[in-house]
Amino acid sequence: MTTTAPTAxxxxxxxxxxxxxxxxxxxxxxxxxxxxxxxxxxxxGSTGHRAEPGRYHLYVSWACPWAHRAAIVRSLLxxxxxxxxxxxxxxxxxxxxxxxxxxxHGPDPVNGFTLLREAYEATDPGYDGHVSTPVLWDRETxxxxxxxxxxxxxDLGSAFARWADPAVVLYPEPLRAEIDALNQVVYDTVNNGVxxxxxxxxxxxxxxxxxxxxxxxxxxxxxxxxxRFLFGDAxxxxxxxxxxxxxxxxAVYHYHFKANLRRLTDYPNLWGYARDxxxxxxxxxxxxxxxxxxxxxxxxxxxxxxxxxxxxxxVDWEAPVDRG
Numbered sequence: 553m554t555t556t557a558p559t560a561x562x563x564x565x566x567x568x569x570x571x572x573x574x575x576x577x578x579x580x581x582x583x584x585x586x587x588x589x590x591x592x593x594x595x596x597g598s599t600g601h602r603a604e605p606g607r608y609h610l611y612v613s614w615a616c617p618w619a620h621r622a623a624i625v626r627s628l629l630x631x632x633x634x635x636x637x638x639x640x641x642x643x644x645x646x647x648x649x650x651x652x653x654x655x656x657h658g659p660d661p662v663n664g665f666t667l668l669r670e671a672y673e674a675t676d677p678g679y680d681g682h683v684s685t686p687v688l689w690d691r692e693t694x695x696x697x698x699x700x701x702x703x704x705x706x707d708l709g710s711a712f713a714r715w716a717d718p719a720v721v722l723y724p725e726p727l728r729a730e731i732d733a734l735n736q737v738v739y740d741t742v743n744n745g746v747x748x749x750x751x752x753x754x755x756x757x758x759x760x761x762x763x764x765x766x767x768x769x770x771x772x773x774x775x776x777x778x779x780r781f782l783f784g785d786a787x788x789x790x791x792x793x794x795x796x797x798x799x800x801x802x803a804v805y806h807y808h809f810k811a812n813l814r815r816l817t818d819y820p821n822l823w824g825y826a827r828d829x830x831x832x833x834x835x836x837x838x839x840x841x842x843x844x845x846x847x848x849x850x851x852x853x854x855x856x857x858x859x860x861x862x863x864x865x866x867v868d869w870e871a872p873v874d875r876g
Contacts, residue, residue, distance in 0.1 A: 557651075568647050588681055605634045614843040614844070615846070615847030616685045620796045621793060624796075638659075639658065642844070651665060722787065724788070727783055745768070836869075849861040
């Protein structure tokens, strides 16, 4: 006899309204909420969470760039059989991220949750904050370890080194200071910068954000004119962090978030670099543009009140590329 895991009822904006992210009133620009769960995994268990095969599970949305990072790193490191993963419905109503049957997403195989909020409430009863992905869940304790996306990807690369592909070193010690510095700029002006454009509360905030975004893209275009990846010929976590924004840029951010001074395809080096990354299975197999479009255009009524999902643009990610 087989049992079917429960799933959430269909998306229902009329009944549940829209999901809203808690925000500070009167903020002069878009501010990302604090990620409340920041536990760490370590190889020796000194953090309270020992790295062990089969103990941890990732809850992700293919639509979410922060979750996309974790999925790429898991795949690059070859940890599919070590850290399990399940995917949420990309469209969320006022209940937040949910487990539903659909193309590329389904029920929760670990706890039978129907809403991701249940994982938060199981960890912190009465939780009233932002419900985000990725979530790193500990089967042993029955609690969230972390929803802080930078820590999750770092821990996958360090704590699970015993089971990971030794040829993949995303945060090499000699480059850490440079990686940290570049990551900060890319996060502030690109990864989070597109959200500052899209959710700007006024014209001045938008103008500042869009100028900063494209100044950094211009700098990255020049940088990639002389190297295959951001740090030469070796792939690092900086490439993963930049990729998730580039993958969404023309399909969503250029139109939906008004990040429209130029398209990704207008940058010869950045566009070639993005297609080069797309050739790698870890990037290509975790990039689901249908989920991405449906999420952004369907769940931001302040930007797209009719929830119409555009058909384009047509972008040829399979176009030949030669970057050495």
